Amino acid sequence: MSGKTSVRGDHRLVADLVEPGSRVLDIGCGDGELLDLLVREKQVDGRGIEISQAGVNACVARGLSVVQGDADSDLADYPDDAFDFVILSQTLQATRAPRVVLDQLLRIGSNVIVSFPNFGVWRNRLQLMFLGRMPVTDYLPYSWYDTPNIHFCTIRDFVSMCEETDAHMVKAMALNARGEPVGFTAPWWVWNLIGEQALFLLKR
Amino acid sequence: MTQETSPEPTPNSEAKGETGGTQASASPAPLSEMDAPSSQVRAFGGDTALRLDSGALLDPWQIAYETYGTLNAERSNAVLICHALTGDQYVASSNPITSKPGWWSMLVGPGRPVDTNLYYVICANVLGGCLGTTGPASTNPATGKRWGLDLPLVTIKDMVHAQAILLDHLGIETLFAVIGGSMGGMQVLQWASSYPERVFAALPIATAARHSSQNIAFHEVGRQAVMADPNWCGGRYFEKGVRPSKGLAVARMAAHITYLSDPALHRKFGRNLQDRDAVTFGFDADFQIESYLRHQGMTFVDRFDPNSYLYLTRAMDYFDLGADFGGTLARAFLHSATRFCVMSFTSDWLFPTSESKAIVRALNAAAANVSFVEVESDRGHDAFLLDEPEMFRTVVGFLTGAAHARGIAAPNGGAA
Numbered sequence: 010m011s012g013k014t015s016v017r018g019d020h021r022l023v024a025d026l027v028e029p030g031s032r033v034l035d036i037g038c039g040d041g042e043l044l045d046l047l048v049r050e051k052q053v054d055g056r057g058i059e060i061s062q063a064g065v066n067a068c069v070a071r072g073l074s075v076v077q078g079d080a081d082s083d084l085a086d087y088p089d090d091a092f093d094f095v096i097l098s099q100t101l102q103a104t105r106a107p108r109v110v111l112d113q114l115l116r117i118g119s120n121v122i123v124s125f126p127n128f129g130v131w132r133n134r135l136q137l138m139f140l141g142r143m144p145v146t147d148y149l150p151y152s153w154y155d156t157p158n159i160h161f162c163t164i165r166d167f168v169s170m171c172e173e174t175d176a177h178m179v180k181a182m183a184l185n186a187r188g189e190p191v192g193f194t195a196p197w198w199v200w201n202l203i204g205e206q207a208l209f210l211l212k213r
Numbered sequence: 214m215t216q217e218t219s220p221e222p223t224p225n226s227e228a229k230g231e232t233g234g235t236q237a238s239a240s241p242a243p244l245s246e247m248d249a250p251s252s253q254v255r256a257f258g259g260d261t262a263l264r265l266d267s268g269a270l271l272d273p274w275q276i277a278y279e280t281y282g283t284l285n286a287e288r289s290n291a292v293l294i295c296h297a298l299t300g301d302q303y304v305a306s307s308n309p310i311t312s313k314p315g316w317w318s319m320l321v322g323p324g325r326p327v328d329t330n331l332y333y334v335i336c337a338n339v340l341g342g343c344l345g346t347t348g349p350a351s352t353n354p355a356t357g358k359r360w361g362l363d364l365p366l367v368t369i370k371d372m373v374h375a376q377a378i379l380l381d382h383l384g385i386e387t388l389f390a391v392i393g394g395s396m397g398g399m400q401v402l403q404w405a406s407s408y409p410e411r412v413f414a415a416l417p418i419a420t421a422a423r424h425s426s427q428n429i430a431f432h433e434v435g436r437q438a439v440m441a442d443p444n445w446c447g448g449r450y451f452e453k454g455v456r457p458s459k460g461l462a463v464a465r466m467a468a469h470i471t472y473l474s475d476p477a478l479h480r481k482f483g484r485n486l487q488d489r490d491a492v493t494f495g496f497d498a499d500f501q502i503e504s505y506l507r508h509q510g511m512t513f514v515d516r517f518d519p520n521s522y523l524y525l526t527r528a529m530d531y532f533d534l535g536a537d538f539g540g541t542l543a544r545a546f547l548h549s550a551t552r553f554c555v556m557s558f559t560s561d562w563l564f565p566t567s568e569s570k571a572i573v574r575a576l577n578a579a580a581a582n583v584s585f586v587e588v589e590s591d592r593g594h595d596a597f598l599l600d601e602p603e604m605f606r607t608v609v610g611f612l613t614g615a616a617h618a619r620g621i622a623a624p625n626g627g628a629a
Contacts, residue, residue: 054582062587069554069584070606072614076555076573076585086574 019124019188019208020046023096026122026180026210027051031093034058034118036080037100041068048073056092058083081105084113096122099206101167102158111174114211121176121211127183129163129201148186148205164201171211180210243310244451247359247518248352250277250338250345251309252302261378263340269365273354276379277345278302278337281321282329284385290621291385292327293376294336295393295400298525299517301344304336305329310344310516319600326608331622332389339400340375341367341525343518349448350518361520362448369396369532373403377411387411389619390612394418394597395564396525399532402572405553406534406545414615416608418556419597421568422542422575423533428563431471432526435464439519448520461519462510469509474560474593478502535575542575549576552618553583554611556597556604563594584611 020043027033029051035044038057041064047053057075059065068075076083080097081104095118097110102125104110114121126149133144143153151158162170164183171178183191183204191203200207257263258273265271279302284291294304294317301308305315305322321327321334338346341364353360380388391412393401398420405415421428439445442460446453470478486492487504498504535542553576557569566587576583588603590596597604609624616623 056582062589065584066586066603066607066610069586069614070610072610072617074552074582074584074614076577076583077587078573078585086577088578088580091577091580 019098019184019206022182022184022188022190022208023098023122023124024050026120027053027094027096029053032056032091033094033096034087034092035096035098036084036114037098037103038068038073038075039064041071041073041075043096043098044068044073044075045071053094079104080110080113084110084117087113087117089116090119092118094118094120094122098122098124099126101125102128102161104160107160107162108170108174111170111176115174115176115213119212120179122209123167123211124184124206124208125162125167126158127164127201127204127207128161129165130205131202132205134202164204164207165197167207167209168197171209175213176211177213178209179212180208182208184208244350246309246344247348247350248345250302252277252279252338252345254278254345255379255382257378257382263371263375263378265365265371266368267365271347271365274340274347274375275345275351276337276340276347276375278335278379279304279306280336281305281334282332284333285621287621288385289387289389289619290332291380291388292332292334292390292392293380293388293404294321294327294334295372295376295391295397295404296336296339297393297395297397298529299513299522300397301342302336302338302346303344305334308516311512316598320605320608326605326624327390327392327612328624331616331624335380335383335385337376337379339372339396339525341372341521341528343521346375348518349520349524350451359451361451364520364524366527366531367524368528369399369403370407372528373400373407376400376404377408380411387413389621390414390416390615392416392418392608393420395420395594396529398564399424399529399534402534402545403532405549405551406537409546409549409551412551413619414552414554414612416554416556416611417569417572418604419558419561419564419569419594420572421564422535422545422572424529424531425568428471429530431468431563432530434467436523436526438463438467439523442519445519448523450519456514457519458514461514461517461522462507464522465513466506466510469506471563472593472595474562474591476560476591477593480591542571543578546576546579546581549579549581551581552611552615553581554607555583555585556607557585557587558590558592558594558596558601559587560591561594561596 033053033055035057044055048055058078060079065077136144183200184206186205254277256275262272304317338344341348343350349360349364391401391404398417401417439460442457444455445457482502485501487501538544557566573585586607613623
């Protein structure tokens, strides 16, 4: 997907959540870095979807099974329960209909791993409050007019969408800018303030 | 549609493609190539008679083929190349009629993406063709005359069936890969569907799981052109000692346009005039594009049998893989363990990307292992035969991954 943010430090954490040897679909797999990691280290039967032709070609050239497509239009083609794990890494905010996409993820995967940038992080709040402008950070480097990220949400927004879709939250993590987990449990509002990114493991 | 070429500015310019060469061949293809080809050939019959889709029995029949490279001890490195409408078995070696290099020698050969130092490559002339495999120009053993229209119609499935019998004879149980573009891609899809256990990896390129109405329409124009030529003689031109060259040339000219693209034509020819400064107010070939097309038509008739053109276009028209599975293409690939890499080209309007995506959708629905790459090119359908580095990189990457999975030597040198 084109909605890649500049830091993708969550690959290791995602890999830790995936069962070895499982069937995995990575949506928005970019140049295949995460998928390659999963195939090599977790011996998964891995597939990918990627919107950019350059990304797809890079994936296929490294021997991965990847098709060109996007989360908004192409997930409907997959049968129910097709995969043990479906991963949507740093891509939800770039979809046209995140709620529909989440429904599709839960339909085709027994486990769903979603990571996204948390728009509610204190840094963004300060920029909006004191500069009165849409936040532009190292992690989210785009100006409002050319960003592929058209549906930002905060951690709390995402949690309430999960509740509306009856998705079961198995695991949730707030991550710092380097993609490392915030090393303590805290109420949602704290994570929502300090987490640069969030990572969720969901089940139907 | 093999043997198409990149549009060259004029027929007299140096040609890189397959049919745009400078020298027009002097005489039509020697009849000897149709029964006793320069390539290897294997005759079958009796126990190995061919029961065709139409119900007819072809007995005896023969298939002409070329091989490149060496079959490994495990017999696990065989690659079958399926040729397109007007292609032949000479995928990586000189064509005996035109003396031109193999039609896919940029893709297949030593050190090429389909590396004959690593793989044992087989390419057979299709059933219904005219370079040594039984087709309408072959001699019917029952009559001693050329088959002509007495040959039963053949289908893509029949072509694949014939290739499978040849592979049985060669002692090749499993193919590492089946690769083909256009009509060759249809055969690849048929292979994966008919013999999933024999196909480890499949590369259908610039193709479709069913021939579209528009494409059937173009083929019908071509066939009508052939049959409207008085020299066609109801298909019995061999016996009359004539040849419907004009009809076939027109068919080729019309078809050739569909292999190119408007931007590529415009870039190469524009409205440029051919060897003149002004239009002649007549019907001579004033424009370069006219001259080019006439040349394409003329050189084609020298190497291709008109009836064979009728048979093979019909085989493509009849192809509808999903229809064999109740209209659900996904069912053609159910439980398939084959690794697929589907490829299309952005400017191909004969087999547009939407056709490839329909294949990919079906493969996904069947939970098959599939990759899909759309290559950016403005050269239309012909792109698959030309120098397209992105296509080559994709083929190498896909075959490397598959070779590792198969445990055979991969292009980077290491066995898995």
